[in-house]
Amino acid sequence: MNAPAEHLLAARGLAFHYGAQPVFAGVALAIRRREIVALLGSSGCGKSTLLRALAGLESPAAGQVSFLDQALASPHPRSALIFQQASLLPWLTVEANAAFGLDFRHQPAIAAATRRERVREALAAVGLAGRESAWPAELSGGQAQRVALARALAREPELLFADEPFSALDAITRAEMQNLLVEVVHRWHAAVLLVTHDIDEAILVADRILLMGGRPGTLLAEWTVDIPRPREDHPGAVTALRLDILSALRDTFVQPTADVA
Amino acid sequence: MASRRLRLLLPLGGLAAAVALWSLGTALLARSVPIATHFAPLGALRALVGLLGEALLWEHIAVSLKRVAVGLAFAVGMGVPLGVLTGLSTLFAQASGPLFQFLRMVSPLSWMPIAVMVLGIGDAPVYFLLAFAAVWPILLNTAAGVAQLDRNWLLLARSLSATRFETVARVILPGITAHILTGVRLAIGIIWIILVPAEMLGVDAGLGYFILDTRDRLAYAELMAAVVLVGCLGFLLDFAARWLHRLWLHGR
Ligand SMILES: Nc1ncnc2c1ncn2[C@@H]1O[C@H](COP(=O)(O)OP(=O)(O)O)[C@@H](O)[C@H]1O
Numbered sequence: 001m002n003a004p005a006e007h008l009l010a011a012r013g014l015a016f017h018y019g020a021q022p023v024f025a026g027v028a029l030a031i032r033r034r035e036i037v038a039l040l041g042s043s044g045c046g047k048s049t050l051l052r053a054l055a056g057l058e059s060p061a062a063g064q065v066s067f068l069d070q071a072l073a074s075p076h077p078r079s080a081l082i083f084q085q086a087s088l089l090p091w092l093t094v095e096a097n098a099a100f101g102l103d104f105r106h107q108p109a110i111a112a113a114t115r116r117e118r119v120r121e122a123l124a125a126v127g128l129a130g131r132e133s134a135w136p137a138e139l140s141g142g143q144a145q146r147v148a149l150a151r152a153l154a155r156e157p158e159l160l161f162a163d164e165p166f167s168a169l170d171a172i173t174r175a176e177m178q179n180l181l182v183e184v185v186h187r188w189h190a191a192v193l194l195v196t197h198d199i200d201e202a203i204l205v206a207d208r209i210l211l212m213g214g215r216p217g218t219l220l221a222e223w224t225v226d227i228p229r230p231r232e233d234h235p236g237a238v239t240a241l242r243l244d245i246l247s248a249l250r251d252t253f254v255q256p257t258a259d260v261a
Numbered sequence: 262m263a264s265r266r267l268r269l270l271l272p273l274g275g276l277a278a279a280v281a282l283w284s285l286g287t288a289l290l291a292r293s294v295p296i297a298t299h300f301a302p303l304g305a306l307r308a309l310v311g312l313l314g315e316a317l318l319w320e321h322i323a324v325s326l327k328r329v330a331v332g333l334a335f336a337v338g339m340g341v342p343l344g345v346l347t348g349l350s351t352l353f354a355q356a357s358g359p360l361f362q363f364l365r366m367v368s369p370l371s372w373m374p375i376a377v378m379v380l381g382i383g384d385a386p387v388y389f390l391l392a393f394a395a396v397w398p399i400l401l402n403t404a405a406g407v408a409q410l411d412r413n414w415l416l417l418a419r420s421l422s423a424t425r426f427e428t429v430a431r432v433i434l435p436g437i438t439a440h441i442l443t444g445v446r447l448a449i450g451i452i453w454i455i456l457v458p459a460e461m462l463g464v465d466a467g468l469g470y471f472i473l474d475t476r477d478r479l480a481y482a483e484l485m486a487a488v489v490l491v492g493c494l495g496f497l498l499d500f501a502a503r504w505l506h507r508l509w510l511h512g513r
């Protein structure tokens with residue numbers, strides 16, 4: 001293991017464009033160990049692209065990303081990804097889905113027994129013990145997203161990238177999953193970068209909220225959320241923060257431009 | 262309960278009605294064309310039972326099934342890579358689209374004279390015809406499968422720093438297998454239909470050859486028996502292909 005770095009992930013002067021169209025520019029951010037950071041912004045403002053650049057899936061046009069003080073050129077083995085869709089592999093059982101990729105060549109080599117144990121633990125943590133041999137088609141949307149979460153946890157990530165992971169779920173399931181996410185990442189000692197366009201989700205889940213917007217996108221504001229958990233029990237503080245974020249959002253509306261995204 | 266029994270009884274009833282019509286038809290026809298009696302169901306059934314006891318028929322069946330297997334293997338070997346290429350490269354898809362549509366619409370049997378001239382008499386032109394007829398559904402279904410691959414699966418593979426081999430073997434190929442199997446099922450149907458006429462030209466074994474042989478021997482009961490047999494085997498092949506598809510899809 002490296003000497004503990006102050007920041008798990010750090011980015012400076014990050015810029016990206018699709019062809020001539022700039023997506024974001026001058027993005028600087030840092031994520032500490034075990035910290036849950038929400039990246040909040042309206043649809044199309046470049047959150048997903050920024051997440052992919054931070055995860056090492058896109059190379060930025062400018063700037064650099066470092067993971068544990070090392071420049072990141074490709075996805076780090078100690079980071080994992082979940083998307084809006086569970087994107088389970090339908091030809092694999094729940095167990096095989098959760099284990100997917102653990103045996104890939106560029107992943108840390110682990111014994112088969114360790115692998116099984118990790119998968120068992122991850123599936124139990126997301127409440128799917130006993131469903132190991134089920135097929136993805138037999139699962140509800142929420143259960144599928146639980147498997148996707150287990151698939152990420154089985155890799156024992158230091159950092160979990162989550163791109164609107166719950167926005168396809170119904171409100172009740174979403175609330176359940178938000179609580180589950182917080183619980184398991186605390187248990188796994190993982191940090192999270194949660195991309196969301198849902199202000200309430202950001203407030204309920206995150207330790208820190210980054211507001212993204214503008215064209216090209218930049219980080220416009222930042223809030224540290226120190227409301228005690230469970231935050232549903234502190235409606236006053238939650239409402240105050242929501243109003244604060246809403247007013248910041250109103251101030252940052254960019255003039256409508258002629259181009260059609 | 263009642264509906265399940267009905268589901269079993271209805272097809273049997275349909276088949277029984279067909280046999281009755283067959284029987285009636287040959288009986289009516291026999292009034293003006295006496296030879297038609299030889300084509301009646303009972304005689305065909307008796308001939309079929311007799312033939313199934315003979316080694317010769319099984320040899321013809323084996324030869325035909327081997328041709329199906331070889332033709333299908335060539336069709337898969339050509340169709341899957343071409344389908345993947347079509348699905349991955351818009352350039353290739355655009356360049357090959359009209360050509361493929363054109364070739365697809367030429368009856369494979371039209372190539373028979375050319376195939377025999379180029380490949381000689383024997384199994385080779387039959388393999389060519391079968392593969393040529395069967396490659397299209399496999400190609401088109403494979404291409405559709407690639408187009409419908411979940412982009413997140415590929416992103417997931419990249420986030421795991423998957424090698425190119427791991428991406429193809431663990432994501433792309435299993436991801437398009439259901440589509441390939443659909444193509445294979447259609448291909449088997451086409452191959453089985455093309456097989457009999459293809460075997461009527463320049464070969465001396467196989468079910469198509471056997472049908473001509475029964476005609477030449479004036480063994481009309483055996484001819485009808487062979488027709489029934491071809492239908493049964495085709496039914497079983499299709500059943501097997503469907504079963505394979507379902508097996509792969511599990512609970513989906
Ligand atoms: N592959 C792509 N090619 C060109 N433009 C893209 C591509 N993906 C996204 N964009 C554009 O980049 C901008 C940011 O997209 P995205 O990062 O997905 O935003 P968000 O996740 O915040 O909704 C959008 O305007 C979108 O149209």
Ligand SMILES: [Mg+2]
Pocket residue numbers: 044047048049163164
């Ligand atoms: Mg997005």
